[in-house]
Amino acid sequence: MASLREASAAPLFISRVISSTSVGIGQVALAWGVMGMGYGARELSLVVACSTFPALLILCGGVIGDRFRRHHVLMGAELLACLAWLALGAAFTMERAPLPLLCSLAGLSGVAAAIFMPTVRGIIADLLEGGQRRAGNALVSQTEALGHLIGFVSAGAVVTLAGPASAAAVRGTLCGISAVLLSRLMTHRPGRTRSGPIRELREGWREFTGRPWVWIMTLHYTVITAALVCYMKIVGPLYTENGHGGALAWGVIGAAQPLGALAGAVIGVRWRPAHLVPVTVLLPMSVSIPMLLMGGEAPWPAIAAAALVPGAAQAVYYVFWTTALQDEIPHAALVRVNSWNLVTGYVLMPVTVLLSGPLVVGFGLQPIVVTAAVAAIAVTALTLLVLWVLSRARSIAGAGEDPAPVPIRASEVTAG
Template sequence: MPTTPDRSSLWGDQRFLLLASARTISVLGNGFARVALGFAVLALPGATPGRLSLVVACQALPQLVFILAGGVIADRMSRARLMVVADIVGAAAYAGLAGLVLSGHAPLVLMCVLAVVAGTATALFSPAMDGLVPLVVSADRLQQANGLLRVCTNSSLLLGLALSGVAVAWIGAGWALALNAASFIVSAILTARLRAPGRAAKRSSGWDDLREGWREFASRQWLWVVVAQYAFVVAALNANVGVLGPLVAEEHLGGARAWSLIVAAQALGTVAGAGLAARVRVNRPVLVAVLATFPAALPIALLAVSAPVWLIAVAMFCSGIAADVFAVLWSTTIQREVPEKALSRVSSYDWFGSLAFAPLGLLVAGPVADVVGTREALAACAAVIALATCAALLSPQVRRLTATPRHSL
C-alpha cells in the first residue's frame, strides 16, 4: 500500500491533494447545478412543474439503474481512469444542457436525454471513487482521509449552493450550468494526474463479476443489515427534505426563509461532523455509525409538532454532525473489511440498496400528507428512522465488529 511522505498531515501527500482538489472543484460545480438546472427548466417557454419533475427524475433514475454496472467496471479497470471518463461524460452532458438553455430552444426530449447522460456519469463515478481512496492513502490513514474529503466536499457544496442563486441571477441559469461543465473538466485533469494502478485483465464475464460482488456483499451480515436499514432511512429523509419539510414550513413556520435556515443548519453540521469524524477513534465503528443515525429522527419529530424554528435548526445541525460521523466510519469500515479487488462492486451494492426506496419516499410523501396530514406524515418518517435503526442494532455483527487493519489481497 502507498505511504504518505509527510506523516504529520495528509496534505503533504501529492496524490491525496490532487484527489481532494478534484472532488472539491467538481462538487462546487454540482452545487451550482442543483439550483441552476431547476431554474433553467422553469425559465423555458411552456415550462411546468411536471416538466421539471421529469427532467430531474431522468437525472436521478440512471444513478440507481446503472450503479451496479459502475461497480463492475470500476473493479475491471483503473478506477482513476474511469473517474476521468465519467467526468468528461458529465461535462459533455452539462455543456449540452447549458447550450440548449442559452439558445432558448430546448426540446424536452433532448433535455431528458442529457439528464440521463449526466445521471449515468454519476453512476460510473461513485463506486470508482469509493474504491480509489485505499489506493491513494495508507491503511492507517483511511478514516482521516475520508473525513478530510468530506470536509472539503461538504464545504464546497455549501459554498456552491450559497453562490448558485447569485450566479443564476447575475449570469443566468445557462451560464451557471456551463460553469458546472467546466468544473468537471478541471476535475478530470486533476484526477488524470493521480496515476493510480491499473487492473489486471479479467477473463470472467461482467455477470460473473456481479455475482462475485454480491457474494462479498451478502457474506457480511453487518454490511447488508445497515444497507437495509438505510433503504428506509434515506426514503424517510427524502420525504422530509423533498416534500414534507417545505410543506410544514409553509403551513406553520413562516415559509421559505425558515426552511432555508433549517437546511443551512444541517449543511453546516455536515462540515463540522466530517471534521470530527476524521479525528474520532472508536473500537466498534459500525455500532457507533448506526447509533449516529438516531439524531436524524429528532428534527423531523420537531417539525411534526411545529417546534420553534431555532430549535429545529439546532436539531438539524446536530443531525448533520451525526450524518457525517456515520458516513466516514461507514466508508472506512467498508474499505478496511472488503478485499480491494471487489471494493467498487460492494460499494455499488451499498449505493443501490441504500437508494432503493428513495424515489418511493418522494412519490408517496405528498399523497400520504394529503390523506393523514403533514404533521402525521412527518411523525411517521421519524418513527421509520428510529425503528429501522433499532432493527439494525439486533444484528450481532453490527454490535460487535471491531476496527481491524484493512483486508489484504
C-alpha cells in the first residue's frame, strides 16, 4: 500500500478504480441495452463482436505506447471511450436503434481498448523503480478489481432501476474523469526513432519470440481467453436472463471475480512458490469452475461464490506475469511485447463471440459452456506437458535455460 503514497503513481491507481468501475457498468449496459430493444442472441453476438474486433489493432497500440509518452496514450484512449459510450447511451434511448449504429459505436469503444490495454501494462515501468514494481503491479490489479467490483454490483441496480441508457452514460462520464486523472502523471519521453512502424513491430516480435516462456504462455492464455469470452460475453448474460436472476444476478456474478482479485493481488505480492512454473500455468484454469457449475444449471448464488476462486487466481497470475515482463523485457520494447502477448489472445475474441450466439441457439447454453470449461482444462494440461518436455530437452542438451513463464531467482526459490 506504500505505492499509494508515491505521488508519481497515485493518480494512476485512482484512475484505475474509476475506469474499471465503468467497465463493469458498460458490460451489463451493452448486453441489456441490445436485448432490451428486442434483439436476440445472434444480434447480441454481432454487437459484442464489433466491440472486440478492434482488438486486432492492439499491435498498433503497442507501437503508439512505445513512441509517445505513455500517460498521453492512455488519456487519448479514455477520451475516445468517453465519446463512444456517451453516444451508446443516446442510442439506447431509441425505441430500436439500427444494428449498424450499435455495431459502429461498440467498435469505437473497442478501438479505445486496443490502444489502452498494452500501454497500461507497461506504464508501471515508467512510474516505479524495479524493486517497487511487484507491489505496483499488485496495486494496479487491486484497484482494477475494486473498480470492477463496484461496477458489476452497481451495474445490475443501475440497469434495473434507470435503464441501459443511463448506465452507458455513466460509463462514458467515468472514462472522462479517468482521463483527467491520467493527465497528472509524468512518464518518460521516448527517444526519437527513424524506423517505421513495421520495423518497430518486427523488433517487438523478435523480443517476443526470442523467449520461449513468453510465447508458450501466450498461446496457453489464448485458449483461456476464448473460453472466458464465451462465458462472460454471451452465455452468462443469456443464462441469467432466462430465469436465473436477470441483470441483478449477472451483476453479482460479475462482481465476485474482482472481489476474489482483491485478496489475490495480496497473495501475488507475498507468495513465492517453490514450483513456480506449474503454479503459474495452473492459475488461469480456475475459470472453468463457475463454467462447469453453469453447465450443471446450478443456482446463480452458487456460481457467484465459485467465481471468487478464478478472481483470486487471475490476480496472482497478473502480478507474476506482468512483473516478469517488466523485469526481463527492454524498456523501449515493453509495450510492443505486451501488444504481441495480448493480440494473440484477443484475435480469437470476435470469432468466439460471433460463433457463441449461433452455437447457443443450435446446441443450448449448457453444452457450450461445458465445452469452454473442458477446453480451458485441456490446454492447461497440454501447456504443462510442453514446458516439461522443453525443460527436459534443454537439460539434456546442457543449455540450462529455464523455460518458466516467470523467471525464477535463487532468492525466490529459497523463500518458497
